[in-house]
Amino acid sequence: MRGLPRSGAAQPAVTVRAPAKINIYLGVGPRRPDGFHDLATVFHALHLGDEVVAERDEAGRVTVDVVAADGAMVDVAAVPRDKSNLAARAARALGRYAGVECGVRLTIVKRIPVAGGLAGGSADAAAALVACDAVWETGCGRAELATLGARLGSDVPFALHGGTALGSGRGERLAPVMAPARLSWVVAVADGGLSTPDVYSALDDLRGDAEVDPPTVPDALLTALRHSDVPAVGRYLDNDLQAAALQLRPRLQEVLDEGRQLGAVGGIVSGSGPTVVFLADDDRAAQALAADLVASGTCQDAVATGGAAAGARIVAG
Numbered sequence: 660m661r662g663l664p665r666s667g668a669a670q671p672a673v674t675v676r677a678p679a680k681i682n683i684y685l686g687v688g689p690r691r692p693d694g695f696h697d698l699a700t701v702f703h704a705l706h707l708g709d710e711v712v713a714e715r716d717e718a719g720r721v722t723v724d725v726v727a728a729d730g731a732m733v734d735v736a737a738v739p740r741d742k743s744n745l746a747a748r749a750a751r752a753l754g755r756y757a758g759v760e761c762g763v764r765l766t767i768v769k770r771i772p773v774a775g776g777l778a779g780g781s782a783d784a785a786a787a788l789v790a791c792d793a794v795w796e797t798g799c800g801r802a803e804l805a806t807l808g809a810r811l812g813s814d815v816p817f818a819l820h821g822g823t824a825l826g827s828g829r830g831e832r833l834a835p836v837m838a839p840a841r842l843s844w845v846v847a848v849a850d851g852g853l854s855t856p857d858v859y860s861a862l863d864d865l866r867g868d869a870e871v872d873p874p875t876v877p878d879a880l881l882t883a884l885r886h887s888d889v890p891a892v893g894r895y896l897d898n899d900l901q902a903a904a905l906q907l908r909p910r911l912q913e914v915l916d917e918g919r920q921l922g923a924v925g926g927i928v929s930g931s932g933p934t935v936v937f938l939a940d941d942d943r944a945a946q947a948l949a950a951d952l953v954a955s956g957t958c959q960d961a962v963a964t965g966g967a968a969a970g971a972r973i974v975a976g
């Protein structure tokens with residue numbers, strides 16, 4: 660446990676940006692006794708991200724508000740404002756851990772689609788950890804924040820880490836991967852969300868009693884990433900959750916087909932869905948593909964973005 664924050668120099672407010680994540684590859688092992696699944700994944704952080712503004716609350720309360728970023732089509736009404744909000748839970752967890760009595764007012768400025776398979780809640784939790792660490796001057800290191808974050812959600816450590824990384828365990832164990840500095844993506848946003856536990860359960864049902872091998876990331880994909888071979892990366896995009904997400908949301912197949920027909924290098928359901936992501940040759944191709952996807956009417960919105968982005972970091976304050 661740590662002492663109370665030092666008085667005097669504390670910043671009254673900071674803004675932290677945290678990235679959405681996609682899984683360039685997502686291998687899912689059998690259901691574990693604790694209900695989670697071991698993963699072998701390549702995480703990739705997108706420049707599409709949320710911001711969390713944190714202001715000290717000397718009265719000791721932890722409160723949260725959620726607003727849409729300018730021009731972002733996100734269903735902010737679907738994000739809880741109460742104690743269950745993942746960013747508020749992250750703040751309380753850090754406050755308990757560091758013995759902080761000060762509270763915080765959190766404002767989440769959302770761009771990441773809600774319940775979209777892009778780990779938006781984990782991004783907000785990661786941002787809240789970094790922001791509260793700053794306004795409360797807890798002096799926690801990234802490793803401590805990641806340990807706290809892993810208890811809140813499997814993807815929180817990666818939202819802190821950013822870049823492109825191999826993930827194992829339930830996604831909380833990370834190792835760096837050599838990858839291109841820039842990959843161009845289109846994020847095709849679906850109408851409504853999907854529940855992550857429902858998608859994992861649907862996968863378990865699809866597999867039935869079949870023996871499931873421990874998942875591994877193909878060496879060929881790691882080689883393609885190391886060599887910045889974009890067409891090969893496109894060929895090796897894969898996601899064990901995709902069949903389950905498609906079963907729950909069959910219309911996503913149309914989005915995948917449309918994007919490929921429109922010239923995407925590869926396409927995949929992102930994590931547990933229902934967001935679909937497409938790899939493009941370059942940023943210009945991504946912009947064109949996003950416009951064509953919107954015009955096709957197969958998805959609610961499509962946004963061109965890139966990766967790999969940094970992990971949660973202070974951008975103002």
Ligand code: C5P
Binds near residue numbers: 696697
């Ligand atoms: O950790 P997170 O909150 O993202 O997980 C949400 C749910 O997704 C878990 O309760 C579990 O049902 C499922 N999950 C899983 N295996 C993982 C990660 C998540 O089964 N590796």
